[in-house]
Amino acid sequence: MNWESWQAFWAMGGYGLYVWGSFGMTALCVVAEVWLVRRRRVQVWQKLRRMQAWDAQ
Amino acid sequence: MNLYRYASPATFHPLAGRLVPWFAGLAAVLAAVGLYIGFFVAPTDFQQGEGYRIIFIHVPAAWMSMFIYVVMAFWSAIGLAFNTRLSFILARALAPTGAMFTFVALWTGAFWGKPMWGAWWVWDARLTSELILLFLYVGVMALQAAIDDPRRADRAGALLNLVGVINVPIIYFSVKWWNTLHQGASVSLTRAPSMAETMLWGMLVMALAAWMYTIAVALARARTLVLERERRTDWARALLEGKA
Numbered sequence: 001m002n003w004e005s006w007q008a009f010w011a012m013g014g015y016g017l018y019v020w021g022s023f024g025m026t027a028l029c030v031v032a033e034v035w036l037v038r039r040r041r042v043q044v045w046q047k048l049r050r051m052q053a054w055d056a057q
Numbered sequence: 058m059n060l061y062r063y064a065s066p067a068t069f070h071p072l073a074g075r076l077v078p079w080f081a082g083l084a085a086v087l088a089a090v091g092l093y094i095g096f097f098v099a100p101t102d103f104q105q106g107e108g109y110r111i112i113f114i115h116v117p118a119a120w121m122s123m124f125i126y127v128v129m130a131f132w133s134a135i136g137l138a139f140n141t142r143l144s145f146i147l148a149r150a151l152a153p154t155g156a157m158f159t160f161v162a163l164w165t166g167a168f169w170g171k172p173m174w175g176a177w178w179v180w181d182a183r184l185t186s187e188l189i190l191l192f193l194y195v196g197v198m199a200l201q202a203a204i205d206d207p208r209r210a211d212r213a214g215a216l217l218n219l220v221g222v223i224n225v226p227i228i229y230f231s232v233k234w235w236n237t238l239h240q241g242a243s244v245s246l247t248r249a250p251s252m253a254e255t256m257l258w259g260m261l262v263m264a265l266a267a268w269m270y271t272i273a274v275a276l277a278r279a280r281t282l283v284l285e286r287e288r289r290t291d292w293a294r295a296l297l298e299g300k301a
Contacts, residue, residue, distance in 0.1 A: 002097060013101070015108035018172050022111045022165040026118070029157050030270070036153075037274055041281045045297075048288050052297050 064143050066283045067292040073276040073283075080273035087266035094259035102256075111169040112256070116243075117264035119162040121271060122190060123225050125155035130222040133215030142286065143279075145211035148218060149201065150279035154271050156194035163187060174238055182231040183239035186224060193221040207286065 003009040012019040095113035102109040129151045136144035166184065167177040178184065197214045204210035232241045243252050244260075287293045 002099075002101065009096075012110070013107035015106060015110075015172055018108055018168045019110050022114055022168045025164050025168075026114050026161050029161055033154065033157055033274060037277050037281075041277070044281050044285050048284065048293075049297050051288065052294060 064141055066143060066287045067290070069143055070280055070283050070287075070292075070296075073280045077273050077277050077280075080269045080276065084266050084269035084273055087262055087269060091259055091263035091266050094255060094262060099255045099259050100253060105173060108169070108172050109256075111165050113259050113263050115162060115165040115169060116260050117267045118158045118165060119187070120264055121267045122155060122159040122162050122187070123228055125151050125158060125271060126190060126193070126218075126225055127222060129155060130218045133218040136211065137215050137219075143283070145215060146279050146282045146286070147275065148215060149211070150275040150282060151271070152194055152198050152214075153278070154274050156191060156198070158267070158271075159187065159191040159194055163191065179238050181238045182235040183228065183237050186228040186231050189224055190228060193217075193224060197221070 010016055010020070091113065095110055099110070099113075101107055129148045132144045132148040132151070135141060136148060163184070166187075170179070171177050197217050200217060201210040201214040204213055231237060232239055244257065284293055284296070288297070
């Protein structure tokens with residue numbers, strides 16, 4: 001085990017800003033990308049359904 | 058087994074739909090294992106203290122940024138040579154994820170460079186060529202978005218991808234060819250890695266997680282593109298009708 005306490009874990013031996021700044025931005029990018037891909041899927045699905053209903057008329 | 062069957066959009070759409078959750082699940086499990094190794098098993102570095110732990114994202118992200126570009130160029134070449142629709146779609150689906158990993162590699166590199174070198178950024182050969190890679194990804198997405206006809210956009214983007222692939226070996230060998238502040242490769246196929254074994258394992262597991270993530274996201278994106286392009290075909294019409 002590397003860490004004496006949670007405090008030591010978050011401090012990262014004085015490199016907290018750099019380590020968590022890196023991991024934080026990566027997490028943000030991954031969450032954002034997954035969200036964008038899903039939103040696009042829903043939007044396209046709705047658009048295509050509207051177009052199809054329009055074509056049927 | 059007939060591989061060509063899977064190149065048909067009608068087969069690809071449901072198949073990809075079934076595969077995405079599996080790859081996403083694998084990515085989550087591998088990332089959890091990789092982070093556990095990275096933070097709780099791998100020891101403190103004798104030179105860089107805890108600051109080196111950025112390696113567990115920086116290196117996998119940088120590998121993916123180059124690897125995705127090569128795969129994208131491969132599908133572009135197949136698309137141009139055989140005019141296969143799905144190849145172009147896969148190339149397109151990979152670009153945003155490649156750009157994301159390139160950005161992450163640059164960002165984490167800056168957050169690593171600041172405490173170790175004393176600078177967020179230097180115009181070093183490795184850093185500059187990686188920045189050009191980001192511009193290539195953004196460039197191909199912008200180019201394809203600017204062309205209305207999707208088939209023309211596919212071919213124009215594919216051509217740019219093929220020209221841009223020259224940058225990948227430049228990035229990879231930049232630390233050998235030029236005097237760079239960036240360190241040389243710690244892991245190579247020809248010699249023993251110059252790092253502790255648990256550190257190496259953490260990095261490899263994280264790289265595998267990034268792979269699985271890329272496959273999941275790219276397949277999900279490709280599915281949407283396929284549905285959009287094929288909306289007038291019987292299978293797409295039936296699918297859109299069915300989910301009333």
